Amino acid sequence: MKTRSIERFSPSERWFHNIVMFTFTLLMGTGLGMLYYNFIGNQGEARDFLVLAHEIVAVLFIAGPILAFALGVKKVWAENYRILTKWGWSDIEWLMKKPLTTVFKKIKLPKDDKFNPGQKVWATIAVSGSFVLAVSGGIMWTTGSPIAALIIHTVVAVAMLTALLGHMYMALLNPETRHGVGSIIDGEVSVEWAKEHHPLWVEKMARERVLTRIRNNRDKLWGATTSSVQISTAKGRKEIVGMADTAARIPLFTPSMISENEMNKAQSIKIFT
Numbered sequence: 001m002k003t004r005s006i007e008r009f010s011p012s013e014r015w016f017h018n019i020v021m022f023t024f025t026l027l028m029g030t031g032l033g034m035l036y037y038n039f040i041g042n043q044g045e046a047r048d049f050l051v052l053a054h055e056i057v058a059v060l061f062i063a064g065p066i067l068a069f070a071l072g073v074k075k076v077w078a079e080n081y082r083i084l085t086k087w088g089w090s091d092i093e094w095l096m097k098k099p100l101t102t103v104f105k106k107i108k109l110p111k112d113d114k115f116n117p118g119q120k121v122w123a124t125i126a127v128s129g130s131f132v133l134a135v136s137g138g139i140m141w142t143t144g145s146p147i148a149a150l151i152i153h154t155v156v157a158v159a160m161l162t163a164l165l166g167h168m169y170m171a172l173l174n175p176e177t178r179h180g181v182g183s184i185i186d187g188e189v190s191v192e193w194a195k196e197h198h199p200l201w202v203e204k205m206a207r208e209r210v211l212t213r214i215r216n217n218r219d220k221l222w223g224a225t226t227s228s229v230q231i232s233t234a235k236g237r238k239e240i241v242g243m244a245d246t247a248a249r250i251p252l253f254t255p256s257m258i259s260e261n262e263m264n265k266a267q268s269i270k271i272f273t
């Protein structure tokens with residue numbers, strides 16, 4: 001049972017991932033089946049069926065995620081894009097130190113955001129590989145399998161299958177990371193796990209929650225003569241009480257009145273007016 005939980009993936013992110021997960025697995029299965037029939041030199045009905053299934057699933061593989069993305073919250077996708085494509089020295093440091101941590105447990109890694117650098121590498125392989133597979137597959141479908149497209153398609157598919165096995169190991173078997181697997185179904189992970197594995201992301205979520213609450217209650221905070229904001233962190237509660245200058249329409253609370261640390265560590269926020 002999860003204790004306190006936090007939403008890691010929105011419905012659109014889950015639909016996106018899970019459509020890709022199912023269709024990609026089917027594409028790999030039917031693709032490997034076709035390769036097998038090529039090797040044994042059998043071009044019969046069973047192979048034709050696999051080709052048809054591969055083509056139908058390929059359409060779902062491309063259209064499904066585009067639809068899930070289009071129906072999702074753009075801010076979430078923009079943030080994912082930002083994290084997954086932004087590379088810095090701390091990512092290189094993480095990738096170099098990570099293998100050493102299996103032996104030297106005390107080595108400290110840079111703090112992880114929503115995705116760690118290993119996940120960023122996989123996401124880059126998954127997106128660019130899928131793009132190459134879709135383009136080379138489209139060329140084969142429409143122009144009768146030129147040899148260059150066939151070789152590129154097969155080599156990239158086998159390389160991605162190898163990387164996918166690594167991803168599946170991390171998601172299903174690795175004791176450190178497998179806790180997150182439920183998040184692709186219900187979107188949730190426990191706060192404790194998230195703090196340990198993605199501390200920067202948890203802080204960002206806490207800060208965002210505080211700012212949203214203040215933003216949503218701005219009119220109340222501006223209108224009342226006295227009001228207070230209570231922030232609770234693991235270390236205790238802090239109440240900021242003040243008088244609103246309603247005549248000058250000066251807001252009682254601006255985010256700068258709460259320290260960065262309190263916002264990042266906020267477990268709950270209460271607003272009294």
Ligand code: HEM
Nearest residue numbers: 017020021024025115119122123126168171180181183184
């Ligand atoms: C086949 C079984 C699969 C399983 C069990 C699985 C499981 C998961 C899980 C649990 C996560 C969330 C990890 C976290 O907590 O951050 C995840 C993320 C992700 N998955 Fe999958 N996945 C599968 C297939 C795929 C496929 C086929 C692709 C793409 C071709 C894919 C691409 C991604 C990407 C890009 C992410 C975000 C980065 C990351 O967390 O590594 N997954 N997957």
